[in-house]
Amino acid sequence: MENKPLLEVKNAGIQFGGLKAVQNLNIKLNQGELVGLIGPNGAGKTTSFNLLTGVYVPTEGDILFNGERINGLQPFKVTRKGISRTFQNIRLFNELTVLDNVKVAYHSLATHTMLSSILRLPSHFKGEREMEEKALEFLRIFKLEKYKDELAKNLPYGQQRRLEIARALAAGPQLLLLDEPAAGMNPQETHDLMNLIGFVREKFDLTILLIEHDMNLVMGVCERIYVLDHGQLLAEGSPEEIRNHPKVIEAYLGEEVHDDNA
Amino acid sequence: MKKSKQFWLFIIAAVLVYAVVQFFIANGTMNQFYSNTFIFIAINIILAVSLHLVIGITGQFSIGHAGFLAVGAYISAIVTMKLDLPFIVAIIVGGMVAALAGLIVGIPSLRLKGDYLAIATLGFAEIIRIVFLNIDYVGGAAGMQVSHLTTWTYAFVCLVITIIVIVNFTNSRHGIAAISVRENEIASDAMGINTTYYKVAAFAIGSFFAGVAGALYSHNFYIIQPSQFGFLKSFDILIFVVLGGLGSLSGAVLSAILLTVVSTYLQGYPETRMIIYSLVLILVMLYRPKGLMGTMEITDYFKLWRTPKGGDQHGK
Numbered sequence: 001m002e003n004k005p006l007l008e009v010k011n012a013g014i015q016f017g018g019l020k021a022v023q024n025l026n027i028k029l030n031q032g033e034l035v036g037l038i039g040p041n042g043a044g045k046t047t048s049f050n051l052l053t054g055v056y057v058p059t060e061g062d063i064l065f066n067g068e069r070i071n072g073l074q075p076f077k078v079t080r081k082g083i084s085r086t087f088q089n090i091r092l093f094n095e096l097t098v099l100d101n102v103k104v105a106y107h108s109l110a111t112h113t114m115l116s117s118i119l120r121l122p123s124h125f126k127g128e129r130e131m132e133e134k135a136l137e138f139l140r141i142f143k144l145e146k147y148k149d150e151l152a153k154n155l156p157y158g159q160q161r162r163l164e165i166a167r168a169l170a171a172g173p174q175l176l177l178l179d180e181p182a183a184g185m186n187p188q189e190t191h192d193l194m195n196l197i198g199f200v201r202e203k204f205d206l207t208i209l210l211i212e213h214d215m216n217l218v219m220g221v222c223e224r225i226y227v228l229d230h231g232q233l234l235a236e237g238s239p240e241e242i243r244n245h246p247k248v249i250e251a252y253l254g255e256e257v258h259d260d261n262a
Numbered sequence: 263m264k265k266s267k268q269f270w271l272f273i274i275a276a277v278l279v280y281a282v283v284q285f286f287i288a289n290g291t292m293n294q295f296y297s298n299t300f301i302f303i304a305i306n307i308i309l310a311v312s313l314h315l316v317i318g319i320t321g322q323f324s325i326g327h328a329g330f331l332a333v334g335a336y337i338s339a340i341v342t343m344k345l346d347l348p349f350i351v352a353i354i355v356g357g358m359v360a361a362l363a364g365l366i367v368g369i370p371s372l373r374l375k376g377d378y379l380a381i382a383t384l385g386f387a388e389i390i391r392i393v394f395l396n397i398d399y400v401g402g403a404a405g406m407q408v409s410h411l412t413t414w415t416y417a418f419v420c421l422v423i424t425i426i427v428i429v430n431f432t433n434s435r436h437g438i439a440a441i442s443v444r445e446n447e448i449a450s451d452a453m454g455i456n457t458t459y460y461k462v463a464a465f466a467i468g469s470f471f472a473g474v475a476g477a478l479y480s481h482n483f484y485i486i487q488p489s490q491f492g493f494l495k496s497f498d499i500l501i502f503v504v505l506g507g508l509g510s511l512s513g514a515v516l517s518a519i520l521l522t523v524v525s526t527y528l529q530g531y532p533e534t535r536m537i538i539y540s541l542v543l544i545l546v547m548l549y550r551p552k553g554l555m556g557t558m559e560i561t562d563y564f565k566l567w568r569t570p571k572g573g574d575q576h577g578k
Contacts, residue, residue, distance in 0.1 A: 055451075055452075074451075075448075075452055076452075076453075076454050076456050076457070079454035084452065084453070084454075085452055087448075091446045091448060092445075092446070093442045093446055093449065093450070094446075095441070095445055096441060096442065096445060100441075103438055104442045104450065104453050104455065105453045105454065106435075107435050107438070107439050107453070107455055108453075108454035110435050112434075112435070114431070114434075114436045117430055117434035117435070117436055117437075118430045118431055118434075120430055124434060128434065128435065167453065168452075171453055171454050
């Protein structure tokens, strides 16, 4: 089991015109790992996520998921293969209710056809009822049940983040990509989020890749960390190794001033 | 349980409206002018509701709806006048060919977003019009003679079917998927929704009913000409949807009724007609900037009147 990584990124990169936003990206995730991806602003973290989820097609390299090449697949196909994500800036379906937001994620698992819905055949009612039950179950797990008829835009910020994670999980992923889940949260909310991440990981047997700026969170929950800078992998290792890695410190705090610079 | 009750209420109301209007037409209380107005209202509601599916539900800003109206009008006229087939066949064929035209136009142009999509659909609608203008088989610029076959019964049955299909589509996983495309296409994609499929599907269904409306439209006059399907016609339909409130089906129905009645009664005052019509639009937009109904449906108002019980979904 150890030998077969769930996700393997081999020398992937993308170029926008002359700009190499990400290059030589090599990531290996084993089943069940919780891995962090950090780096200064503009390092290419979100771009890497976009490569993994099919929003961008890599101009070089390969991305293998369960041993299968997924680069070049459209985003919705990548999601159906088992990778789902949240967004740095929350992207909920604002004018839909909390319940419907989760239902959308179930959409690709349901089978009743458009014609059966228009003609209101029994398969429509059965399919819709199943979707509703499953979605409610998810809201219960995430303690969002009391908000189910609320429009998503009316939820408090922290709950919106929670809903986004719930929605991503409802799509039934094996690999969950979280893009700055703690952005804009206060320490208490961040703490709750850490617990939530640990909880869903156990509960759904997930592999998680996490982008985060909050070092407490990253160092606290991640088993391994990748560091990106200027579109390139700078370092990889355990939180302890990363904390003391000279190149990482340099990337975050700047170089030491040497005499010959003067 | 609740939904089916709503459905039967709708059917009962529809039968009542139909029966009352039909009664007055049959016993002659209502003259040709009034019955024509009612047919025209029904046609406009079909157009408004079909465009509501594309703009209000799926969020694709298409302003070429008159093109599909034209396809339905001409194809159905060919079916009845040249092929001598019954009117009901003409309505179905008109709708299907319009849906096909919707697919052909939709597949390339729905890759575009916002303003670009609007311009592309407007262009396609003009292309359709110019094509009919240059085909001698359908009379070119002089137009085509069509016999008067549209009755209140045909118009009303088509209207009810249109509303049922679009409401059923909206209140299903497919409708939610379409709304998710409107709300946030990137997230919708990331949730495993084939966004292109839903955009094209909504566009094709919308075009189908525009084609049905076209069949009713052409057989309501004695002649059709390409000039009736210019971009001003597209904007008329667009105004129904926007004025009713984007995303509200009952809003689209209400504004189609209101504006048809207003413009019909203003026909007696040709000098001031457009001024008053525009003033109505401006006033509504000033006092109801999100449209007559906003994003609410009529059924939501019924719910507000009762004591809130909870457990009922918003917007359903």
